[in-house]
Amino acid sequence: MAEILKGAPVVAAMNQRTAARCAALQEKGIRPTLAVVRVGAREDDLAYERGVKTRCAKVGVEVRSFVLEPDASQAELIALLHQINQDPGLHGCLLFRPLPPQMKDAEVRAALAPEKDVDGITDSSLAAVFTGAGTGYAPCTAAACVEILDYYGIPLEGRRVTVVGRSLVVGKPAAMLLDRRNATVTICHSRTKDLPAVCREADILVVAMGRRGAIGADCVRPGQVVVDVGIHADEEGKLCGDVRFAEAEPAAGAITPVPGGVGTVTTSVLVEHVVAAAEAIGRQKSDF
Ligand code: NAP
Numbered sequence: 001m002a003e004i005l006k007g008a009p010v011v012a013a014m015n016q017r018t019a020a021r022c023a024a025l026q027e028k029g030i031r032p033t034l035a036v037v038r039v040g041a042r043e044d045d046l047a048y049e050r051g052v053k054t055r056c057a058k059v060g061v062e063v064r065s066f067v068l069e070p071d072a073s074q075a076e077l078i079a080l081l082h083q084i085n086q087d088p089g090l091h092g093c094l095l096f097r098p099l100p101p102q103m104k105d106a107e108v109r110a111a112l113a114p115e116k117d118v119d120g121i122t123d124s125s126l127a128a129v130f131t132g133a134g135t136g137y138a139p140c141t142a143a144a145c146v147e148i149l150d151y152y153g154i155p156l157e158g159r160r161v162t163v164v165g166r167s168l169v170v171g172k173p174a175a176m177l178l179d180r181r182n183a184t185v186t187i188c189h190s191r192t193k194d195l196p197a198v199c200r201e202a203d204i205l206v207v208a209m210g211r212r213g214a215i216g217a218d219c220v221r222p223g224q225v226v227v228d229v230g231i232h233a234d235e236e237g238k239l240c241g242d243v244r245f246a247e248a249e250p251a252a253g254a255i256t257p258v259p260g261g262v263g264t265v266t267t268s269v270l271v272e273h274v275v276a277a278a279e280a281i282g283r284q285k286s287d288f
Helices: 007-027 043-059 074-086 105-109 123-131 140-151 171-180 195-200 245-251 262-287
Strands: 033-039 062-068 092-095 160-164 184-188 204-207 225-228
Touching: 007 043, 007 140, 007 262, 033 043, 033 074, 033 262, 043 062, 043 262, 062 074, 074 092, 074 105, 092 262, 123 171, 140 171, 140 225, 140 262, 160 171, 160 195, 171 184, 171 204, 184 195
Parallel strands: 033 062, 033 092, 160 184, 160 204, 204 225
Antiparallel strands: none
């Protein structure tokens, strides 16, 4: 039986830390505030927004939603981001994507001030993840993978990690964060030959493929730690991951569940980033 690396205790520990930092900021008259920007009302965006609001309320972070019509122009969205950039009462911004087809993702992302990019979507934030410069915020899901491994005391230094997926949202930044922790990282993608063999070589397998149930027992070796980033709904509407849990769990040493794993920690990472952004602005104020 594998150890189940549940997100709940990780979230509880993070919430405790974040709430204490929030309270310290509020003593200085700063209430950390997140701007949520949504174009339209996609059901999964709304669900994530509800989760973010609940988590923020728990630790004392305020949320302000900004909603544009689905047919809004790119200029309108960029003007809204500029307004958020200039508002000292807003410390971070979560922009839901994918954007509607009339907008160019890169042009919109570039309009967000890096110091407010708590979701790690700007090129500047991503560059910092790659250089290790310590500026900017890493994409929250990638950071959540490392957060879970750290919470459960799983050592990274010198360990072989295979990351399946190379998106800029999850796979590549996760690989970079793990590399910075001195893991030996292999990145797999859709052209990787003999994926199961490469997966089995790893001590830690991070799966961010976006393919429901694509990873089975043939990819998992005994004792391996498996982190499943995927989120899908099955035929009955139940949430499941990229890993076939029932098959992989008996073979693995430890495994994250879906739901209740990486996804829930991702939200707490976002909230922590908002608090860090508010602290950074607080420090700037006290420098004057
Ligand atoms: P994505 O942009 O679709 O990227 C998927 C990656 O997997 C690509 O790099 C792709 O390779 C690779 N891949 C696809 N099929 C493969 C195969 N057969 N063998 C090996 N590699 C393969 O997805 P994403 O945005 O990174 O998201 C990945 C998953 O995480 C999705 O299920 C998403 O819903 C979930 N997610 C979860 C959270 C959370 O908070 N838990 C947050 C964001 C995303 P190529 O580059 O060659 O195409």
